[in-house]
Structures are given as structure tokens and as C-alpha cells.
Amino acid sequence: MLVIDKVSLNLSVDEALKIGQLGRIADKIDDMDKRLEECKQLIKPVAIYTYTKIKQISKEGLLIEENRFLESSKLAEQLSCSTEIAPYIITIGSDLERRVTSISTDKILDSWILDNLGTYALRTLGKHIQGRIQNEKGWKISRFNPGSTPTWALEEQEKIFGIFSKEVVQEKIGVQLTDSFMMIPRKSVSGIMGQAISDYHNCMECRLACEYRQKPYKET
Numbered sequence: 528m529l530v531i532d533k534v535s536l537n538l539s540v541d542e543a544l545k546i547g548q549l550g551r552i553a554d555k556i557d558d559m560d561k562r563l564e565e566c567k568q569l570i571k572p573v574a575i576y577t578y579t580k581i582k583q584i585s586k587e588g589l590l591i592e593e594n595r596f597l598e599s600s601k602l603a604e605q606l607s608c609s610t611e612i613a614p615y616i617i618t619i620g621s622d623l624e625r626r627v628t629s630i631s632t633d634k635i636l637d638s639w640i641l642d643n644l645g646t647y648a649l650r651t652l653g654k655h656i657q658g659r660i661q662n663e664k665g666w667k668i669s670r671f672n673p674g675s676t677p678t679w680a681l682e683e684q685e686k687i688f689g690i691f692s693k694e695v696v697q698e699k700i701g702v703q704l705t706d707s708f709m710m711i712p713r714k715s716v717s718g719i720m721g722q723a724i725s726d727y728h729n730c731m732e733c734r735l736a737c738e739y740r741q742k743p744y745k746e747t
Contacts, residue, residue, distance in 0.1 A: 528691060530699045531659070534572040536651045538563060546647040549640065556640060566644040571620035572652045573700040575691055576660065576720075580611050595686055597719070601678035602671060605723040613660050614690045617652050618702050618715035619645060649714050660720055669725075672718035674708070681708045687717045 540559045544550040553559070583590040584607055588598040591612065606612065623645045631638040657668050674681030688696055688704045696702050703711045710717065 569623040576615035599679035621712040669723035
């Protein structure tokens with residue numbers, strides 16, 4: 528198990544403007560450099576990840592070490608040639624979220640922009656951890672996240688937390704999982720990384736019109 532608690536993220540205005548609708552209203556946003564700097568001051572990027580062997584693959588999912596079963600036909604399909612996966616949990620902490628909430632009534636636009644910058648920072652953190660794992664394992668990585676698609680239920684987040692133990696996750700990176708399987712802080716992500724049989728992305732399974740879409744929907 529590895530805890531990464533000193534992460535320096537390379538955040539830029541140009542990349543931030545690719546998130547959601549920020550780019551479309553860029554000409555109406557003043558002081559983006561200053562806003563991004565505020566974001567940098569508020570975030571505390573941390574991550575926890577480990578490696579676990581796949582013991583068996585069935586149509587219903589993956590049996591991994593300690594007889595934990597990850598129930599997802601998509602995992603079974605995409606990781607059919609893999610022998611190991613990397614469960615992970617990442618977060619940027621709660622300070623940005625508190626700031627977004629505190630100004631949401633009087634400064635709606637400022638709150639919305641800061642929230643989007645937090646999403647950008649969280650994505651960048653995910654890419655950073657993906658890069659570490661690629662360097663360590665040499666995998667061409669795809670990411671899978673419970674609740675992001677119809678083929679892996681949100682409830683499966685409990686199994687990801689169970690791999691580390693909820694207590695360890697809260698102690699090491701400050702993330703809690705509620706009884707309704709939501710994470711606190713909200714700007715957190717759990718899932719697994721692995722070498723899939725294709726260039727997979729969660730967005731490819733989702734039909735919803737979404738401003739945060741990263742890949743086009745792929746009909747199966």
C-alpha cells in the first residue's frame with residue numbers, strides 16, 4: 528500500500544479552460560490566473576493505492592486477493608487478459624469544497640468557477656497517479672470507477688475501501704465513505720486501474736449529455 532501525500536500538480540489556465548463550460552465563457556471570466564492560484568492554495572492532493580492479484584475472472588466480475596469479488600461484467604470483459612490491478616482512492620481535500628459552499632449564495636459565478644477548477648485539479652491528480660502506476664508496472668492503463676457506469680454499481684465503492692479498510696483510508700488521506708456510498712470530501716474518486724484489452728473510458732458507456740464528458744459514447 529502506498530500513500531502519496533506530497534503531490535505537486537502542474538495546473539495551467541489553458542488546461543483548466545477545457546473543463547466543463549469554463550472555456551465557453553472564458554472571455555467573461557476575469558483574473559483566471561488569480562482564481563487558479565486560489566484553487567492551488569485550497570487543495571491538498573493526496574492518494575492511496577496498492578496492487579492486488581486477480582485470482583479468477585468470470586462473466587460476473589473479478590475475484591481478487593483475500594477472496595474479494597468485484598462484481599462487474601465490464602471489468603471481466605476489459606481485464607480478461609490481466610493478472611493484477613491497482614485499486615486507488617484520491618482526493619483534493621475539503622478546503623476548496625468549503626470555500627465553494629461559503630460563497631455560493633453571494634458569489635454564484637465565483638463559486639461555480641472555483642468548483643470547476645477543483646474538478647480540474649482532481650482530474651490532474653488522477654492522471655498523476657496513473658502516470659506513477661504506468662512507470663511502476665509498464666501498463667497501458669484504463670480506469671474504472673464504481674457508480675460511473677451502469678456496469679459497475681456505486682455500492683461497489685465499499686469493496687474498494689475494504690481493500691485498504693475504511694479506517695486506514697480516513698486516517699491516511701481523510702476520505703470517508705457514507706452509508707449511502709458517497710465519499711466525503713466530495714472531490715474524491717475511488718476505483719481501479721489496470722491494463723484493459725482496449726482503450727477504455729467510463730464516458731464511453733454513458734449516454735447522458737454531460738459537460739464533463741471526456742470520451743464520446745460508444746454503442747455496444
